[in-house]
Amino acid sequence: MTTQAFSTVLKEEDLARLNYPDAPLMKTSIPGPLGAANLQRSMKVESMARGAGKFPFVFASGKGSTVKDPDGNVLIDISAGVAVSSVGRCNPRVIEAIQQQTKELMHSSDVSSVRRTELAEKVASIMPGGLKNNCISYFTQSGSGAAETALKFIKAITGRSQVVAFHGAYHGVWTGCGSLTTGERYHYKNTHIPDVIHVPFPYAYRSPFGRQTQEECEEMCANYLDYVLNTPYTGADDVAAVVMESIQGEGGYLPPSPRFVQRVKEACEKHGALYVADEVQAGAGRSGKMWAIEYAGVTPDVLLWGKGMGGDVPMAGCTFRRDLVEKIQEGCHPNTFAANGIGAVVCMTNIDIITENNGALLDRVAALGAETVEYLRGSNAPFIGEVRGRGFMMGIELVEDSKTRQPLAQEKMGALLGKLLNKGVILVPCGRYGNVLRFMPSLTITKELLFKACDLLVESLNEVATGR
Numbered sequence: 361m362t363t364q365a366f367s368t369v370l371k372e373e374d375l376a377r378l379n380y381p382d383a384p385l386m387k388t389s390i391p392g393p394l395g396a397a398n399l400q401r402s403m404k405v406e407s408m409a410r411g412a413g414k415f416p417f418v419f420a421s422g423k424g425s426t427v428k429d430p431d432g433n434v435l436i437d438i439s440a441g442v443a444v445s446s447v448g449r450c451n452p453r454v455i456e457a458i459q460q461q462t463k464e465l466m467h468s469s470d471v472s473s474v475r476r477t478e479l480a481e482k483v484a485s486i487m488p489g490g491l492k493n494n495c496i497s498y499f500t501q502s503g504s505g506a507a508e509t510a511l512k513f514i515k516a517i518t519g520r521s522q523v524v525a526f527h528g529a530y531h532g533v534w535t536g537c538g539s540l541t542t543g544e545r546y547h548y549k550n551t552h553i554p555d556v557i558h559v560p561f562p563y564a565y566r567s568p569f570g571r572q573t574q575e576e577c578e579e580m581c582a583n584y585l586d587y588v589l590n591t592p593y594t595g596a597d598d599v600a601a602v603v604m605e606s607i608q609g610e611g612g613y614l615p616p617s618p619r620f621v622q623r624v625k626e627a628c629e630k631h632g633a634l635y636v637a638d639e640v641q642a643g644a645g646r647s648g649k650m651w652a653i654e655y656a657g658v659t660p661d662v663l664l665w666g667k668g669m670g671g672d673v674p675m676a677g678c679t680f681r682r683d684l685v686e687k688i689q690e691g692c693h694p695n696t697f698a699a700n701g702i703g704a705v706v707c708m709t710n711i712d713i714i715t716e717n718n719g720a721l722l723d724r725v726a727a728l729g730a731e732t733v734e735y736l737r738g739s740n741a742p743f744i745g746e747v748r749g750r751g752f753m754m755g756i757e758l759v760e761d762s763k764t765r766q767p768l769a770q771e772k773m774g775a776l777l778g779k780l781l782n783k784g785v786i787l788v789p790c791g792r793y794g795n796v797l798r799f800m801p802s803l804t805i806t807k808e809l810l811f812k813a814c815d816l817l818v819e820s821l822n823e824v825a826t827g828r
């Protein structure tokens with residue numbers, strides 16, 4: 361669809377009405393006095409093991425792609441609650457769905473409910489490739505729950521124990537899925553499950569095989585995976601599944617090419633292993649297609665989803681090819697809060713907003729994402745080593761020196777994020793060295809807010825470079 365085509369159904373002025381007007385609007389520094397007091401109180405009563413307990417911004421309210429803190433500052437939110445608020449915060453259609461459902465039914469435990477069944481049918485109808493209407497879903501409240509459930513089921517289905525995951529992977533933090541996740545910080549004192557094998561993910565900018573183009577790096581990573589899975593004496597004799605993020609998130613916002621994804625699937629098929637696509641972060645429209653794996657035209661055996669599917673309400677799940685789940689024993693995996701009525705209607709509303717009008721919102725995400733990547737590439741701002749991405753999953757890798765690619769020092773990253781907050785932009789980093797800024801706004805963000813955030817980023821980078 362052309363820009364012209366989607367702009368006839370998705371008008372910028374309508375999208376603008378989803379936000380607080382005039383963002384960014386700064387009244388105090390961040391945190392202001394009320395925000396700071398809240399942070400102090402929080403630190404006394406909440407565990408700092410959580411993701412970003414000391415992040416200096418405190419949410420008071422949110423509307424679309426804008427958020428307010430207790431001091432009345434209004435910021436542009438380029439993080440969408442870490443790729444969660446797919447249709448923007450407090451979308452009026454979501455609020456209406458919640459209000460209506462509160463009068464009908466909220467909790468049903470693991471018993472069927474009208475809304476829960478409707479949701480399972482709707483999820484089946486939007487699955488990629490051969491999974492579409494040929495699948496069974498299991499609902500959870502988090503991506504970790506979805507990944508942990510999938511691990512239990514794939515082992516039961518295949519009767520095999522080994523699982524292959526990738527360097528840089530993030531699949532949650534529970535004991536099972538946390539063993540697939542990489543990163544010392546997340547592994548912290550955890551007991552790991554055995555039989556997990558990690559292989560290189562194509563990250564050409566920091567390839568383990570030396571300086572390479574993306575194509576060369578992908579070729580080597582795909583060959584290596586195929587070698588591990590399909591050659592004797594590699595130790596990978598009994599692999600139940602390969603689990604891969606369709607776009608690697610926490611590891612640095614790395615979109616593999618369609619060909620790489622196809623090669624992963626081929627290697628799985630040769631070995632007889634299942635292919636689990638983790639779309640907890642990349643799914644729900646973020647890539648510019650409902651599922652990022654659609655770019656490769658590959659059907660996974662299992663798809664993990666979460667984050668943007670629930671948006672303002674926790675909803676996640678794992679969806680299996682129908683014939684696989686018939687092998688799972690009835691009643692082996694109860695979940696008290698699965699597909700709560702509110703979660704079900706919110707998830708269905710989000711799916712409608714993301715997919716309606718022949719996917720106009722998705723086309724807009726693909727086009728605007730590509731435009732943003734080009735804009736940032738052309739900015740010539742200091743420290744930018746690489747800008748990459750697909751749709752609204754864009755990573756800006758910051759380095760001290762573009763020749764050595766030494767990651768930007770953490771003090772400079774801290775200074776940059778602080779400057780951005782004080783100019784009215786919420787951006788959070790990722791990457792193996794914490795030096796990749798991730799642009800992951802709501803799919804409904806206006807072009808004006810998105811490019812305003814880009815300009816404030818460029819301004820902040822210049823200030824950090826010149827010590828201002």
Ligand SMILES: Cc1ncc(COP(=O)(O)O)c(C=O)c1O
Binds near residue numbers: 530639641642
């Ligand atoms: C790809 C991926 N899988 C799984 C998870 C875990 O999801 P949750 O934090 O909802 O448990 C995440 C969270 O960031 C993720 O990005």
